[in-house]
Amino acid sequence: MLRDITLGQYYPGESLIHKLDPRIKILATFIFIIELFLITEFIQYLWILLFLGMVIIISGVPLKFMLKGLQPLMIIIILTFGINIFMTKGEVLWTLGPLNITREGLHQALFMGSRLILLIIGSSVLTLTTKPIKLTDGIEKLLNPFKKIGLPAHELAMMMTIALRFIPTLLEETDKIMKAQMARGADFESGNLLKRAKSLIPLLVPLFISAFRRADELAMAMEARCYRGGENRTRMHELEFHYKDIIAFLVVLCLLGIIVWQRLR
Amino acid sequence: MNNMIEIKDLTFEYNREEDGKNIPALSGVDLNIEKGSFTAVIGHNGSGKSTLAKNMNALLLPSGGKVYVNGYDTADESKLWHIRQAAGMVFQNPDNQLVSAIVEDDIAFGPENLGIEPGEIKKRVKESLQAVGMYDYRKKAPHLLSGGQKQRIAIAGVIAMRPECIIFDEPTAMLDPYGRKEVMDTIRKLNKEEGITIILITHFMDEAALADRIVVIDEGKIALDGTPKSVFVQVEKLRKIGLEVPIVTEIAFRLRNKGIHVPEDIISLEEMVNYLCQ
Numbered sequence: 001m002l003r004d005i006t007l008g009q010y011y012p013g014e015s016l017i018h019k020l021d022p023r024i025k026i027l028a029t030f031i032f033i034i035e036l037f038l039i040t041e042f043i044q045y046l047w048i049l050l051f052l053g054m055v056i057i058i059s060g061v062p063l064k065f066m067l068k069g070l071q072p073l074m075i076i077i078i079l080t081f082g083i084n085i086f087m088t089k090g091e092v093l094w095t096l097g098p099l100n101i102t103r104e105g106l107h108q109a110l111f112m113g114s115r116l117i118l119l120i121i122g123s124s125v126l127t128l129t130t131k132p133i134k135l136t137d138g139i140e141k142l143l144n145p146f147k148k149i150g151l152p153a154h155e156l157a158m159m160m161t162i163a164l165r166f167i168p169t170l171l172e173e174t175d176k177i178m179k180a181q182m183a184r185g186a187d188f189e190s191g192n193l194l195k196r197a198k199s200l201i202p203l204l205v206p207l208f209i210s211a212f213r214r215a216d217e218l219a220m221a222m223e224a225r226c227y228r229g230g231e232n233r234t235r236m237h238e239l240e241f242h243y244k245d246i247i248a249f250l251v252v253l254c255l256l257g258i259i260v261w262q263r264l265r
Numbered sequence: 266m267n268n269m270i271e272i273k274d275l276t277f278e279y280n281r282e283e284d285g286k287n288i289p290a291l292s293g294v295d296l297n298i299e300k301g302s303f304t305a306v307i308g309h310n311g312s313g314k315s316t317l318a319k320n321m322n323a324l325l326l327p328s329g330g331k332v333y334v335n336g337y338d339t340a341d342e343s344k345l346w347h348i349r350q351a352a353g354m355v356f357q358n359p360d361n362q363l364v365s366a367i368v369e370d371d372i373a374f375g376p377e378n379l380g381i382e383p384g385e386i387k388k389r390v391k392e393s394l395q396a397v398g399m400y401d402y403r404k405k406a407p408h409l410l411s412g413g414q415k416q417r418i419a420i421a422g423v424i425a426m427r428p429e430c431i432i433f434d435e436p437t438a439m440l441d442p443y444g445r446k447e448v449m450d451t452i453r454k455l456n457k458e459e460g461i462t463i464i465l466i467t468h469f470m471d472e473a474a475l476a477d478r479i480v481v482i483d484e485g486k487i488a489l490d491g492t493p494k495s496v497f498v499q500v501e502k503l504r505k506i507g508l509e510v511p512i513v514t515e516i517a518f519r520l521r522n523k524g525i526h527v528p529e530d531i532i533s534l535e536e537m538v539n540y541l542c543q
Contacts, residue, residue, distance in 0.1 A: 133366060165366040168408040214361045221362035224324060224354040225422065226346050226378040236373035236386040 009069070011128045017059035018129045021245045022138030028252045029126045036115050036122070038259050042107075048118055051255050052125075061128050069124035070117060077116050084109035136160045141239055154230025162218070170211060177206050269335065269430045269462040270298040270321055270352070276329035277316055277485075287328075290316040291485040294330070300429070303456045303463040305473035305493075308482035309507045317482060318434045318466050322352040335429065350379060353423035357435045359415035360407075368410075368418055369394070369403040375426040386425075393421040396459070397451050413444025417451055424455070430462035431455065437469065449475065470497075470511045474532055481506065498529045513537045 017025075032051075039045065056066060070077070090104030127135070140157030147153050178188065181202050188199050275294040278287040290313045298304055308314040319325040320332050323339040335351045337344040353375075356362050365371040369390050376386045394400040397417040407415055416436055423431055433452065437445040449472055456463045465476060473479050479496040481489035483506045489496050497503070500510050500518040510518070513534050517527040531537050 133370065161365055165364060165407070168406070169360055172408065214358075217356065217358060217361035218364070220324060221354075221356055221419075222364060222374075224322060224349060224356075225375040225426065226349050227374070228346070228378065232380045234377050234380050234382060234386065236370065236377060236383055236390065238383050 009065070009124070009127055010131050011061045011065055013060050013129065015058055015060045015129070016244060016248075017055060017125070019244070020129075020248055021239055021241055022130050022134045023142055023239060024241070024245045024249050025126050025130055026135070026138050026142060028249060029123055031252050031256055032122045033119060035256055035259050036119055038256075038263055039115070040263060042111060042114075044259060044262060045114060045118070047255060047258055051251075052118065052122060055125055059125065059129050061125075065128060066121050066124050069120050073116075073120055077113060080116055081109045081113045084112050132164050133161065136164070137235075137237070137239060154233070158230075166214070169214075170207070173210060174203065174207055177203055267300055268297045268333075269300045269302075270296070270464070271333040272296040272317075272320070272330070273333075274330035275317075275320060275327050275332060277313075277320060277325060278328045279316075289485055291320070294482075294485070294487055296480065296487065296490075298430070298462060298464060300462055301456075301460050302478060303453075303465070303476045304478045304480060305465045305467060305476035306480045306482060307467060307470070307473050307508060308488075309468065312482045313485040314466050314482045315434055318354070318432050318464065321432050321464065322354050323348050324354070346379075350426050351428055352430045352432060353426055353428035354432045354434065355416070355419050355423055355436050357438050359412055359419055359439065362419050363407045363415065363422070366406050368399070368405050368407060371407065371418060372403075372422050372425050375422055379426060389425045389427070393425040396424055396455070397421045411444060412440045413447035416440065416444065416448050420448070420451055420455075424459075424461075428461065430464065432464045432466070434466045435468065436465075437467070437472065445469075445472075468508075470509055474511055481508070483507075494530045494532055497532050 036048065039048070056063065085101055085105045085108075086099045088102055088105035088108045090102035092100045092102055093106065094101045130138070136157050139160070140153055143151055143153035143156065182188065186199065186202055188196070188203070190196075191199070272294055275291055275296075276289065277291040278289050280286075281288050294317065296317075306314050306317065316325060320327060320339070322334065323332075323345055326340055332339045334348045337348050337351075339345075339348055363371050364374050372390045372393055373386050376389055381389070390403070391400065394403055397420050399414065399417050399421060402410065402414065402418075407418060410418065420431070420436075436452075437448050440448065452463055452465065453475060455461045463476075465472065467473055474493045474497070476493060479489070479491065479493050480487055481496060481503070488506055489499060489502065497510055497514040500514060503510050509515075511532060513536075514532055516537065517529075517531050520527045521529075527540065531540060
């Protein structure tokens with residue numbers, strides 16, 4: 001059952017959005033988030049909705065998958081909504097015991113809630129249409145200029161690559177150790193929280209030991225294959241900008257322009 | 266220069282952590298490996314055979330004596346990357362030597378480290394995967410492959426660096442019989458068709474029997490060295506070292522003890538059948 005896990009939430013496809021350069025997609029996502037925070041009026045969300053709707057339609061990823069990303073963050077969304085609706089002072093609409101719901105509060109809660117939901121959906125587009133490995137490549141390239149101030153861009157990317165490679169292997173191993181310990185009478189499922197946490201020790205100790213052994217062997221194998229850090233290293237797949245990347249970036253910049261212009265007016 | 270690897274009076278000592286004493290793993294090993302040859306190194310656990318392998322591509326450096334790979338001294342740090350490119354290595358655990366989550370990216374890892382330009386890397390990746398018969402799996406994730414397949418990917422990853430020699434450190438120890446056959450077939454093919462020098466560290470006698478030459482290591486020293494036929498006839502000496510002989514050699518040995526004159530140079534099942542049925 002652990003064999004077919006997918007990492008991240010990549011939705012395979014061949015759309016224009018899938019084919020865009022990962023660097024453009026990462027930058028565009030950042031700009032999109034900035035845009036969301038520059039918005040001051042409800043009506044401006046129309047621009048965002050128009051843009052996001054267009055991107056989602058082009059990407060061919062079903063809306064269901066986009067909304068799935070909201071689930072784990074539902075508590076935060078509800079909390080944001082709740083705090084805003086009750087804590088904002090202004091013209092009282094309804095009273096619920098000690099709590100007042102104000103007109104301003106309702107407006108603020110809806111406004112903040114929408115911002116959060118759009119933010120999550122917007123960043124889901126990035127992870128849904130970009131393979132984790134491409135994302136890693138993109139991050140490495142984007143961080144390259146910061147190498148001069150001592151940021152280990154290549155090392156970070158290599159760590160992510162190795163993590164992506166080994167997460168399924170370690171999950172499989174966890175499964176194996178769990179079964180082995182259960183066969184010897186370990187109980188992972190009953191008892192209170194403290195008891196359950198304690199019962200994880202016979203699982204975690206062998207898992208960590210094995211992970212360290214793997215790391216040691218992998219390091220040796222990498223050295224045997226002439227690995228010596230990022231210097232003088234070439235890549236098989238060089239990232240290249242195409243016209244579509246430039247156009248996509250211009251579209252995002254246009255949106256930023258519109259929102260900034262409306263704000264300054 | 267006909268020798269791929271020259272080992273002169275090699276000594277290697279481990280530092281034992283408990284008491285800080287130096288424990289010799291290898292002492293006074295002299296060994297030359299000819300270019301294009303297929304040599305098997307056998308020995309029981311702790312005999313020093315794995316240590317010997319790691320000394321052959323500068324993963325370990327000699328405590329005494331010299332190791333030359335393609336004429337380069339492994340102690341010469343400026344030649345380190347030449348040495349590791351010329352003498353590739355495949356390890357025991359297929360999982361712990363693959364770096365990337367996509368097969369073709371993993372094959373590209375070695376050439377990328379060597380700074381080869383992208384077009385050439387793509388060509389090499391394709392050729393290497395074809396050489397091990399795994400080209401159809403180039404987009405797959407390694408954790409979805411079988412042990413034998415993973416090991417073939419690891420081999421392809423080494424071939425892509427265009428080595429003259431590959432050192433296999435017990436490559437089949439963690440595989441099932443089918444995976445072992447896959448890997449052994451690949452190793453023989455590389456030796457016969459690509460002319461790559463093979464050094465196979467193993468504890469399976471039937472695998473060692475496929476080599477041109479067998480070197481037996483015991484207690485950090487070379488105990489026996491010769492063709493499979495000349496090594497396997499020394500049944501009693503091998504037993505003393507703690508090694509099993511191939512089943513055919515065992516049968517021949519027992520038959521000889523019972524007074525039946527089986528020729529000494531029979532090491533394959535086919536030869537045995539031919540002899541017994543004549």
